[in-house]
Amino acid sequence: xxxxxxxxxxxxxxxxxxxxLYALFALVVVNKVKSLGSxxxxxxxxxxxxxxxxxxxxxxxxxxxxxxxLVIL
Amino acid sequence: xxxxxxDSDLVDTPVVKEEPQQEDTVDRNQSPxxxxxxxxxxxxxxxxxxxxxxxxxxxxxxxxQLGKDEEILLFLRSHHITNIPWIVTTFLLLLVPIALFPLLxxxxxxxxxxxxxxxxALVLFxxxxxxxxxxISFLQWFYNIGIIATSNIxxxxxxxxxxxxxxxxxxxxxxxxxxxxxxxxQTLFNYGNLDIQTAxxxxxxxxxxxxxxxxxxxxxxxxxxxxxxx
Numbered sequence: 001x002x003x004x005x006x007x008x009x010x011x012x013x014x015x016x017x018x019x020x021l022y023a024l025f026a027l028v029v030v031n032k033v034k035s036l037g038s039x040x041x042x043x044x045x046x047x048x049x050x051x052x053x054x055x056x057x058x059x060x061x062x063x064x065x066x067x068x069x070l071v072i073l
Numbered sequence: 074x075x076x077x078x079x080d081s082d083l084v085d086t087p088v089v090k091e092e093p094q095q096e097d098t099v100d101r102n103q104s105p106x107x108x109x110x111x112x113x114x115x116x117x118x119x120x121x122x123x124x125x126x127x128x129x130x131x132x133x134x135x136x137x138q139l140g141k142d143e144e145i146l147l148f149l150r151s152h153h154i155t156n157i158p159w160i161v162t163t164f165l166l167l168l169v170p171i172a173l174f175p176l177l178x179x180x181x182x183x184x185x186x187x188x189x190x191x192x193x194a195l196v197l198f199x200x201x202x203x204x205x206x207x208x209i210s211f212l213q214w215f216y217n218i219g220i221i222a223t224s225n226i227x228x229x230x231x232x233x234x235x236x237x238x239x240x241x242x243x244x245x246x247x248x249x250x251x252x253x254x255x256x257x258x259q260t261l262f263n264y265g266n267l268d269i270q271t272a273x274x275x276x277x278x279x280x281x282x283x284x285x286x287x288x289x290x291x292x293x294x295x296x297x298x299x300x301x302x303x
Contacts, residue, residue, distance in 0.1 A: 011191070019198065025234075026205070029212075032235060036216050039239075040229065043133040047123040051212065058201075058208055065197050072190040 012073045019066040026062040030055040126150040127284040129292070138241055139222050147292055149219035151282040152264035159210035166203040170196050209234055219267070219280040221293060226269060228278050240278060246271045250293040252286035269293065 033055040037048035118132035125131075128148040139145070174192070216231035226247065230238040247269055254265030265286040269278035283289060 008188075015191075015194065022198070022201070022205075028235060029205070029209070032237075033212065036212070036231060036237065039137050039237075040216065040218060041135040042121060042123055043135075044121060044123040047215075051215070054208055058205055061201055061204070065194070065201055068197070069194045073188075073194060 015073065016066065016069055019062070019069055023059070023062040023066050026055075026059040030059050121148060124153075126152055127289075129288075136220060136227065138227055138239060139220070139225060143222045143224055145220055145222050146296065147219075147221035147289060149221070149267070149280055149283040149289060151214055151217060152262055152284050154258065154262050154264070155282045156210075156214055159207070163203060163207045163210075166206070167200070170199055217281075219278075219283060221289070221296065223296075226278060226293070228280060240276060242269075242271050242276075242278065244296055246273075247293065247297055248272050250290050250297070252290045254286060267293075 030052070033051050037052060041048060118130050119128055121128050121131035121133045126149070129146065131145055131148040134145060134148065136145070174196075213231055216229060216237075218227075218229045220227040220229075224244055225241050226244065228238075228240040230236075230240075232238070249270040251268045251270075252265050253268065254260060254263075259265050259282075262284075264282050264284045267278075267280040267283050267286050267289055269280075271277055280289075
C-alpha cells in the first residue's frame with residue numbers, strides 16, 4: 001500500500017509541475033499578445049481584443065487545470 | 074514704372090500695374106522656400122479587414138514603428154492557404170484521445186488500472202495543449218506582416234512563441250526587389266516569396282508566401298523610382 005502511495009505521488013508531483021509550467025507559458029503568451037497588439041493595431045472587428053481574450057481564456061484554462069488536478073489527483 | 078527702353082510702338086500701350094506677389098510679404102530674412110514636388114492626389118483608401126492578406130492603401134491600421142505622417146501603401150501577410158497544415162493538424166489532434174484511449178486499453182491491459190482521475194487530467198491537458206497550438210499557430214500567421222510605407226519598409230516576424238523580430242529599412246536603401254513563385258500550389262493560388270535587397274550591410278528582406286507577389290514587387294519598384302505617392 002505504501003508502494004502504491006509512492007508511485008501515485010511520483011506521478012502526481014511531476015504532472016502538477018508540468019501543469020504549473022504550462023500555466024506560466026500561458027501567461028507569457030498573454031503578455032506577448034498584448035505587446036503585439038499595441039505594436040500593430042488593426043481596428044477591424046476589434047481583432048486585437050479578441051486575440052487578447054482568447055489568450056486570457058487559454059491562461060484561465062491552464063490555471064483551472066492545475067487547480068483541478070490538485071483536487072482530483 | 075514704365076521701362077525707358079520700351080519699344081516706340083508700345084509707348085502708347087497702357088502699363089499694367091502688377092499686383093504685389095504674395096511672396097513679397099514674406100520676411101526676407103528667412104531662407105528662400107524650395108518648392109516641394111506636388112504630391113499626387115491621395116488614392117482612395119481600402120478598409121483593412123482583420124484577416125486580409127493583401128491590401129493596397131489600407132486604412133484602419135496603425136503601426137508604432139512608422140512615423141505619424143507616414144502612409145501605408147501596401148499591407149502583406151502570408152496567403153490563407155498556408156494555414157491549412159496547422160488547421161488540419163489541430164483537427165487530428167482533437168480526435169487523438171477519442172481514438173487512442175480505446176487502442177491503449179486494448180494493447181496495454183494495465184492501462185485500464187490507471188485511475189480515472191489521471192485519465193481525465195491527461196485528456197484535459199492534451200486538449201489544452203491543442204488549443205494552445207492552434208492559438209500560437211494563428212498568432213504566428215496573424216502577426217507575420219510586411220508593410221510598405223512611403224518612406225520605410227517594415228517586416229514583422231513573430232515566431233517561436235516569444236520571439237518577435239522587427240526589421241525596418243528606408244526606401245532609399247533598397248537596391249533591388251524580386252519575387253519567386255514556384256510549384257503548382259503557389260501558381261494556382263498566386264502567392265510567392267518577395268525578396269527585397271538593401272544596400273550595404275543592411276539585412277535583406279524576404280516576405281514569404283505573400284499573395285500577388287508580382288503586384289507587390291511592381292509597387293516597390295515604383296516606390297524606388299519615385300513614381301508612387303500618397
